[in-house]
Amino acid sequence: MNIPVRRYWDFLQQYLRPLWRSVVLLGVLLLVTIGLRVINPQIVRHFIDAATNGEALSQLSLAALIYIVSAVAIQALNIWSTYIGENIGWRTTNELRADLAKFTLKLDMTFHNDRTPGEMIERLDGDVVDLAIFFSHFAIRILANLILLGGILLALYLEDWRIGLALTIYSVVSLYSLNRLRDIAVPWWKANREADAHVFGFLEEQLSGTEDIRSSGGVPHSMRNLYRVDRERLVARRKASLMETYLIQMWVGFYELGRSIALVSGFFLYTNSLITLGTVYLILAYTDAIFRPLREIANEIQNLQKAGGSLERIQDLYKIQNKIEDKGTRTLAAGPLHVQFDDVQFSYNQQDSILHDLNVDLKPGEVLGLLGRTGSGKTTITRLLFRLYDVTGGSIRLNGVDLREYKVSELQRHIGMVTQDVQLFRASVRNNLTFFDRSIPDERIMEVLDALSLIDWFNGLAKGLDTELEGGGKGLSAGEGQLLAFARVFLKDPGLVILDEASSRLDPLTEARIERAIDLLLKNRTGIIVAHRLKTVQRADQIIILEDGGVREHGEYDALVNDTSSRFSQLLRTGLQEVMA
Structure with missing residues (x-):
């Protein structure tokens, strides 16, 4: 199953548009953080080369101070952006919960009679929880990490075009592969959410009938059914988690490949006196820095797997047609009715x-x-x-x-x-x-x-x-x-x-x-x-x-x-x- 990107985008626009000021501020904070992440390895490279060349202690101390201030600023910006992102996530998902509640309350009784309260809780709250990260920072973080990736590759090209080219090819192949795997786990996460809804519905039914179950000696039967529905949920969760683990292992392989490229390239250029020791560090640091945006993009794709399953269930809910057509236009006068x-x-x-x-x-x-x-x-x-x-x-x-x-x-x-x-x-x-x-x-x-x-x-x-x-x-x-x-x-x-x-x-x-x-x-x-x-x-x-x-x-x-x-x-x-x- 492949969920079109357009569907995600339309969903984001619908709920993020009223919060555009917070979204813009979050974007600015992430861009500033990106700039500092690109600059920091340059500061360390300068420190290493200065120490190797016997520069004055005052220059080394200044470089160290700038690095510390930059590192602290990055952490402060991370805290600020996390707060704003969580605020966006909660406000948008609460709005979504309200919209879903309004929609279901308007549906005819046939819909409600076919669903248990436990299932409705899972549909109105459980599915929405998985969309919180999607709303809070998905699109902005994807864009910010792509910009960070581009900035790092540009810096590597400026150091040596061969290293820049090698890691560009590596990044493109990695992103292409991860994008191809984007929807591989969506069906499994959807099945997991449905299994969760089944468990909640079963628990609601059993708890509401506790007196009858206990008085009629039905506790063993209820427990057997509980084990059965929980076992079904375990199987669904295990399959979804295995697919998620498969994606993680794919990413680990790409990461190790990138480090290998950086080590071989750095060793070759340094032994041929084409770069300094500080530049070797810079290459390794930037390679690790490339790992960060790729890792976060991979994490967002994993979150997208969960969000995709929940999004599909939510949109399936919105597709349900109300059998009661509320198209009337007449009004009733005050007083007793005939x-x-x-x-x-x-x-x-x-x-x-x-x-x-x-x-x-x-x-x-x-x-x-x-x-x-x-x-x-x-x-x-x-x-x-x-x-x-x-x-x-x-x-x-x-x-x-x-x-x-x-x-x-x-x-x-x-x-x-x-x-x-x-x-x-x-x-x-x-x-x-x-x-x-x-x-x-x-x-x-x-x-x-x-x-x-x-x-x-x-x-x-x-x-x-x-x-x-x-x-x-x-x-x-x-x-x-x-x-x-x-x-x-x-x-x-x-x-x-x-x-x-x-x-x-x-x-x-x-x-x-x-x-x-x-x-x-x-x-x-x-x-x-x-x-x-x-x-x-x-x-x-x-x-x-x-x-x-x-x-x-x-x-x-x-x-x-x-x-x-x-x-x-x-x-x-x-x-x-x-x-x-």
């Missing part, structure tokens, strides 16, 4: 039908209660409203307009959802409630907290809205976390509210608070309540009971209650409040 499902069909895999023949007409301000056993399609309906998936047949309309004619961001602004599993972030109370939207004033946040009876909880916070919450809602009761989720939706002020079993798993006192919050939230809004329990949908205007993706029963709440033959009425009469679980 929701219509017209003969909606849906399946995740084009084979097994999840929803079929679904027809609903939910007027603005009405509340729909969705009942059904697990797997009947209730949650799928909510996902379709957010366009996490698109219907495979029929249509969904909001205010009389097909859902696909609105931008996804417009749907997100006008539809709010509360689920039984509240996701809280490691961030301040303010940011958890506003999702980092700075346009929402603190006064509005306090009004919502007061309306939801969260003021007593708020008054107990040490730093008020700036108090940092722990990830996952640690330190909060289930009721407090649920009410914070309601507060998020209140601040959003949507026209359609979806409650996905939002009052389950709570004690009676807390559930009563949640019920009051639901009444407030549904006031002057259209609502859809997804429930397992009949009690939850008592405030609904319409009831739908789903079964195997189809509508088992649909009607007005009061009509179904009064119809003794209806399934809903039968469930109410028998008092089976949990039959839909």
